[in-house]
Amino acid sequence: MNLAERETTTIGAHRHPDTHLQGHQLLIARFCWLVLALAVVVLNILSFPAAMASFLPPEIIRELHELHFSLPLYLILGVGMNGLCLLLYLAMAVLLFWQRSDDRMAFFCSLMLLTFGSAASGFLPQVSSAPLAWNLAVFPLFLLGQSTFLTFFYLFPSGRFVPRWTRWFALLNLLYWTASFFLPEVMSGPPSALMFVFGITAVIAQVYRYRSVSPSKERQQTKWVVFGFVAAILLFILSRFLFFVLPPALQRSQVAATLLGGGSVYLALMLIPIFIGIAILRDQLFDIDLIINRTLVYGTLTACVVGFYVLVVGYLGALFRTSGNLLIELLATGLIAVLFQPLRNWLQRSANRLLYGLRDEPYVVLAGLGQRLETTLDSDAVLPTIVTTIKEALKLSYAAIEVKEGAAAMLVASSGSPPARETLRLPLAYQREPVGTLLIAPRGYDDNLTPADVRLLDDLAHQIGIAVHTVRLTSDLQTLTKALQRSREHLVTAREEERRRLRRDLHDGLGPLLSAVMLKVGLVRTLYQRDPAATDALLNQLESEIELVIADIRRLVYNLRPPALDEFGLSGAVREYAARLGGEAQALKIMVKIPSSLPLLPAAVEVAAYRIVQEAVTNVIRHAHAHTCQVRLLVDTTLQIEVQDDGAGFEETQSTGVGLISMRERAEELGGSFTLKKNQPCGTAILAHLPLGESSAETSARG
Secondary structure (H helix, E strand, O other): HHHOOOEEEEOOOOOOOOEOOOHHHHHHHHHHHHHHHHHHHHHHHHHHHHHHHOOOHHHHHHHHHHHHOOOHHHHHHHHHHHHHHHHHHHHHHHHHHHOOOHHHHHHHHHHHHHHHHHHHHOOHHHHHOOOOOHHHHHHHHHHHHHHHHHHHHOOOOOOOOOOOOOHHHHHHHHHHHHHHHHOOOOHHHHOHHHHHHHHHHHHHHHHHHHHHHHHHHHHHHHHHHHHHHHHHHHHHHHHHHHHHOHHHHHHHHHHHHHHHHHHHHHHHHHHHHHHHHHHOOOOOOOOOOHHHHHHHHHHHHHHHHHHHHHHHHHHHHHHHHHHOOOHHHHHHHHHHHHHHHHHHHHHHHHHHHHHOOOOOOOOHHHHHHHHHHHOOHHHHHHHHHHHHHHHHHHOOOOOEEEEEEOOEEEHHHEEOOOOOEEEEEEEEEOOOEEEEEEEEEEEOOOOOOOOOHHHHHHHHHHHHHHHHHHHHHHHHHOOOHHHHHHHHHHHHHHHHHHHHHHHHHHHHHHHHHHHHHHHHHHHHHHHHOOOHHHHHHHHHHHHHHHHHHHHHHHHHHHHHHOHHHHHHHHHHHHHHHHHHHHHOOOOEEEEEEEOOOOOOOOOOHHEEEEEEEEHHHHHHHHHOOOOEEEEEEEEOOOEEEEEEEEOOOOOOOOOOHHHHHHHHHHHHHHOOOOEEEEOOOOEEEEEEEEEHHHHHHHHHHHH
C-alpha cells in the first residue's frame, strides 16, 4: 500500500460564531485607531528630547569619560535599542491593523501593541517628571497599554472572555492602573502581590482555554504566543544571571546596567510582538512544534553543558584549592565531550515523546498495545482500546476505526473529536481481504503526518486488521451462540407445547369419547336380550362415536407427520397435494417439476419441505390471484424448493404474514435459508434451501 492509495475525507466542520467588525462599527473602530496611532507618534516625538536628557545624567557622562567610552556610541546603543523596540511594536500594530482590522481579536492585539509598546518600551517612560498637562495627555496611553496587556491573555485567541470570571479581573486591572494615577501616594507600594494574582489568573485562563475550549487551530496560535512570552522571560532571566556573574566593578557600573540590563529587557520585549503577529497572521508559515522541539533540546543541552562545566570546574577548583587550572578545565571539557551525544540523544527522545508521542519508537507502541489488549477481557473493548492507544501514543487529535458491513462502512470505535479537516484513511485487511478502515487526524490544525508517522501507522494497520477480523469472528460466534440458545429454547418450548396439545386432545377429546363408549357397551350388555330395538340404537351411537375417535386419532397422527409422506414419499405427496388443490381451484394451474427419484431424506427435511410447499401454494391460492403456479424440487448439496406464480406480487412495505414466518422458521430451524422475492415480470418467487443429512448428501453426490 502506498500513499497514492489512501483516501482523505472531511469529518465534521468546527464553526465559531462570527467575530468580525462590520459596517459603522468597523468605520468607528478604524477612525479611533488612527487617532490613537497619531497621538502615539506625536507624543513619542515630543518626548524624545526629554528622553535623550534622561539617558545622559551627569553621573553617566562622568562614568563614560572614566571608561573612555564613546558618548555617541552609548546614545546609539541605548536610545537605538529603545527606538528599535518601539518601532517594532508600532510596525506590528500597523501590520495587524492593515491585514485584519475587521477581526475583533486582531484589532484588539493591534491596539494593545500600539499602546503597550509606547507604555513599556517607547520614549514616554523615560520622561520621569513632566507638567500635569503632559501627564494628562500621556495617561490614557499608559492606561490602555497596561490594561490591554493583561486583558489580552483573557481574550486570546478567540476574542471572548474564557472563563467568564476573567472579565472581572480585567476590570480590576483597569481600576488598579487608574487608581495608580489619581492616587499615587496610596498606590506607591510594591504591586508584586496583585500583579502576581493577575499573572496567575492569566495563566489559568490560557491553560483552561487550551485544554477545554480551543480547537486545533486556536491551540496552535496559543502555542506561538506562549512560546514567545516564555522565550522573553527566559531571555530576561538569562541576562540577569549573566549580569550577576560579571565582575563587581561592572555590576556597579550604571553604563553597564543601562546597556546590558536595559538592552536585554528591550530584546525580550521585542519577542512579544513578533510571536503575536505570527500567531495571528501566519498560514502554515512555520511548524511551531518543530521550533519548540529544537528549543527544548538545544536550550536544555546548553544549560546542562554550561552548568556541568561550571560545577566540575568550581568543585574541583575548590577541592584542590586552585582556580584557572588548565588541567581541570581540560578534564571538564573532556567529560562534556563524552557525555554530549548521549545527553543530546536522551533530550531529543524526550522532546519527541513530549510533542510527537512514540512515533520514533514503534516497538514500544506495539508492545504497549499488546499489553493493553492482553488486559482487555471484553471483545467489545478491543477496538476502542486500539484507537485510544494509537491516539495517546502518537499524540494524535483523532483516531477511529470503520468496519466494513457489506457495501457500507460503520464507525465502531473512535477517540478524540472529529476534526474539521481531511483525515488519513488507511485500509485494514486480513489475508488481503478488506475488513475496515483506520481514520487518523494529525496532531494540530496545520500539522501533517510525517513519513515516520505513516510508516508506523502502516505497520499498525496490519496488526489492527487482524484484530478487526478476530473481533468480527468473536462477534459472529457470539451471535451464533445466542441464536443456538434461542433455537434450543424454541425447540424446548415447541416440544412442551406439543405435549400440552396432545394431552389436551387426549384428555378432552378421546378420553370422554372412550368413557362414553364404555358406558354404552355396559348398557348394550344389559339391554341386548330385553330390548333389541334399544340395543340396536345404542350400537348405532357406538359406531358413530368410534368413528369420531378414529378421526381424532387420525388428526393427531397427521399433525405429527403427514401420512402422505409415508404413503407416497415426498415426491408423490407433493404431486398428490398439487393435484387435489388443482382440482379444487379450477382457475389456477399448478405444475410440479420433481426428479423421478429422490434420495432418502431425513424425516425432518421431508416434513419441512412438504409443509413449506403446502403453505406456499395455499398463499398463492388465497392472495396471488395467479393463473399458474410452478413447484420445483431439486436435490444437490441441499434440497432446493422453489414455488413461483404469475400473480399480483407483493409490496416492499407489506407486513410479513404468519404463513411466511412459518416457512422461514421451518427452513432456518434446520439450518437452511428462506428467500422471498419478486418474480419477473410479475408474481412472487419463494426459494428455500434445506440442508441434507450426511448420508443423504453422500447419496445425492453419488447419484
